Amino acid sequence: MGFGILSTGVSGLAAAQKGLDTTGHNIANTNTEGFNRQTVEQSSTVGIPFGGVFLGNGTQISSISRSFNEFSFSEVLYNKSQYNLNNSMTVNAGRLDNFLADTDTGITKSIEDMFDAVNGVTEEPTIVSARNVFLSTGESTAKRFNNMFTEVEQQHLGNINQEIETTVAAMNEIGTRIAQLNGEIAVASSVAQSGFPPNDLLDKRDLLVSQLSEYTEVNTLELPDGTINLTIGSGLTLITGTFAIPLSVERNEFDTSTLEIGIAPTPGAPNKSIVTEQIQGGSLGGIIKIRDELLLPSIRDMGKMSIAYADTFNRQQSLGRDLNGDEGTNLYKDINDPQLTLSRTLNSTKNPTVTDFSVNINNTSLLTNQDYSMEVDTGGNLVVSDQDNNALVTFTPADIAAMSPPTNTRMQIPGTGIDINIANNNLAVGDRFLIRPTYTGARDINLEIDDPNLVAAADNYLETATPNNPNNVEVKLYEIEDTADANFPNEVNFPPPLDPQIQIVVDPTGTQYSIQNSAGTPLTAPAGGPFNIPADQIIDVPGMRLELKGSLAGNEVFTITNQDGAPPFDNKQFGQGDNTNALTMLSYQNSKTLDGGTNTFSESYAELVTFVGVITQSGKISADSFQTLLTGAEERMSAVSGVNLDEEAANLIRYQQAYAASARIISIANETFDTLMQSVR
């Protein structure tokens, strides 16, 4: 019947029309980002039985689907987040890399100039101009350290903090839109016939997911109703259904200028849990990684260098005499200035009350670029651990009582070069603290001498001798702290017939020492000892510190005599032309005073530069390789989903011909009907 042919022709027309529409849609969206080309699937209609004969009935559109490969898409997401991770690491590390290496902004030139200035003083200790050069170079070195700290801490860290905030805001924005789309897709999927998914909504959502993966690595899980659940890191849900849980920017519990990423554990909860470690991949993961693994350690490294440098010069000044014949004073601000020692420990914001610790740096050669954490455990012990959570020392409640006022005993933290006591004790179980010995070092260094006569080029007046020294242990003065100490060797504290001398006697085991006068009488308690010899063998004696280099056999006797008095103790009277102390200062350029005695100043700085350089270089290499991988993945995805204009042009022709042919069917059907009508008149 004509009815059959007509409807068949109409179905053909409709199908061709849909095909043309879809092709036109593809062509129009050829440059749309995230667009997956759509294809029309036709299927024939079931035939109508007509007198025992099945006649075909035309065609229908079974589906309009988008060409989308799930696996290609995941590959693209992964590589994109890895590429962005490495790229943001490279950019931020590169900034620090260039900064450190530049001779104008870097520190090596200043330190070399400083030793040149010391050399000038050794050549001409009596002329003021050499000393003035020394002081002005010292000041510019300190300012160089200050500038480096300001630049890195304010500029670089400030940039990172800003970037964290804007990235989190952008991520939350994207999350909200994805959640919205989830809702729309769920509605659209439920009302659409099967085979006709809401392709463009899906494309939009996939594009948003892809944008989100630039910021961090994401995983998606598709649910039957068409919505997706989005998780980041190790299973942290950001989006479920139409609900987007926003990330927030929180302050670190110890250092309020460090930002952390937080998320509400349950929707609407006020206290956020900190999830910074879970942010992997993407540019957010990159900047957090660079901040924690590169910038903060670099600041601490620079602090370590500046503290060791200031301390070395300060100690050597104390071991000399200036142009007026007086004991040398500090060249730079004391590294254990009370203000500084109290500022090195941070309380957690969760501690109910604040406890103040005073952290002394007593051996700069042992300093590291690490922070140390402290916690009060359930037993009331104070446990000090390093960054890898290895416990370094546990202070019992008895130790804590000794460290607190009024005794304020200083306790060493082994292997770190620092010792602590408690300025005011408000410890409670669960309190946590962070010790940052070197973080502000580069900011705090400051020149304190402006009078060139105060540069201590001449030797001090103390003479060390080793009456009993079987192992040839070297005895060196480490620092002169207090010449006013009641037991400092001089004629006032040890009047004749005693010599102006103190004797240090090591016990038979080589682990303790006591102090006596030249007649062999121990000093009045507690100054006479016995005291324990610490692991770094730098011992405290009245008004001074001594370094013992070598292994002690036991029963050694060392003497320190004041040789600037009345004869016969006048071997070391002051002379202006004496440059011995300045020569010792000069020797520090090549002596390994840092990093546990393994590095000189410039070697330690070179290590830092190499460290930054390696991270930058490996970031560059990784970024390049992931760029290549990403390009490949995008190519593969585009091979499936991308619009090819030539193909669409061919499709246009195809559907146009099909449309023309189907239109012809209709006109044939019309003519057939006319012929039939004509024949029955």
Add this chain to the structure above:
Amino acid sequence: MRIGTQNFYDRSLFSLQTRQAELDRAQEEVSSGKKVLAPSDDPVAANSIIRLKKELDVSDRYIKSQDAAQRFNDEGEAHLQSMTTVLYRTQELMIQSLNGSLDKESLAAIGQELQASYDEMLALTNSKNANGDYFYSGYKTDQMPFEEDAFGYAQYQGDDGQREVLVAASFLVPVTDAGSSFISNVPSSYGSFTAPAAASGAQISTGLVTDPSEFTVPTAPASTFQIQFAGVPLTWQATDVATGTLIAGPNDYQAGEDLTVQGITMKTDVNNPPIAGDQFDLTQDSASAPETNILWVIQQAIDATKLVGNTYTSETQSGSTISTSGGEVIHPEATKVADFQVTFPAPGQIQIDEVDRSTIPVTVIANTVPPQAYSPAGTTIAFNGIEMQFSGAETVGETIRIDRPDNTRRAELIGSLQVEVKDSFTNIDNIRTQIGSRLNTISNEANAIESYKLVLANNLSSLEDVDLYKAMTSLQTALTGLQASQQSFAKIQNLSLFNYL
């Protein structure tokens, strides 16, 4: 396989950007001449570059230090050369003064010339450098090294410090020499003697030997000669503390007079003379290794030129009523040089013994004139080829000294001073040799540093510098690559089926 149109364009664009970045990098390398522009370009090389640059800086500094060290040592050496010249002149003059036939005026003239040498030597030891620092006072560069004390004796005021300068790694070279290391440490058989000030505040000068034949050190363990002043009019005497023996005096004392004990002469201050009750404990300085000072040696030579006379001299004790005269050598062939002592063993008896005064107590060598009659009106005695007259009332137990002629004493003194001058030459020569070897070392180090710098610069260049030819080639390649990308893109971007529909 399919190619998405957008992806196709994206890839072409990416490739263009890559080429452009390569071109940019090549251009940067060519224009800066360096292939390590940031540490990340080659972190390991960056580490070495930092260390090499530091080594170069340090090497430059060593070169400057070497110049300074050389300058200081050259200046020091020039002065030492002048000192040697002065000493030569002094030696000549001293030899001249040995001539026994010189009279007082000639000797005085030699004495004046010696004084000129002394002044010149004093000025040389006190020379300053361009900064106004004294060369030879050790570390006390603001302190004049040799200052004359109240008695005109130059005393060393500096210390023993020797300044050093770093001229190479762990290599310190001295640049100064303390006066105590060559001027005031001339080895001497006699050395010098000092005594602390007396209770009244009066001081006596450093004691230097003027008569070697009488010299002996004080007896141990006290090792002290004690000079006591007593009485009105003021007299002085000296005893050897350990044995209690009287070794000199009692002699009358006039303010400002010299005191001579065992051949050692001390000057006294006419403005602050010792008074009755003053005691001086005289000990030898650095008794284990006696030393003298070049300036003292010249000073002693000057004092020696005042010893003129070819007659035997005599000295009576304080309160003696004996007067003596004569002492000329009558029979030169019968004379031997000796010292004598006149005693009065019994009233009316006089005895002369030849003595050796260099022992404590005095040793009698021979009894030249046995006890013979003595008349207070005047007795002439001939002995040892000389003739002396004695008159006046004798006191039993008193002694009169008879000393050899001053010419002889002068000869003996100059003889011992010549040994000390020779040792002074040696001292100064030692220092000159040391300076010479320092200068040698410095120039060796200078050469070594230059070679070292060359090696460092080469290493630095191999790490840091780009091979210009390689870089130019890379630049050209990158340029060509970019051009090819651009042209090929232009060619294919036109192709589309739509152009043919």
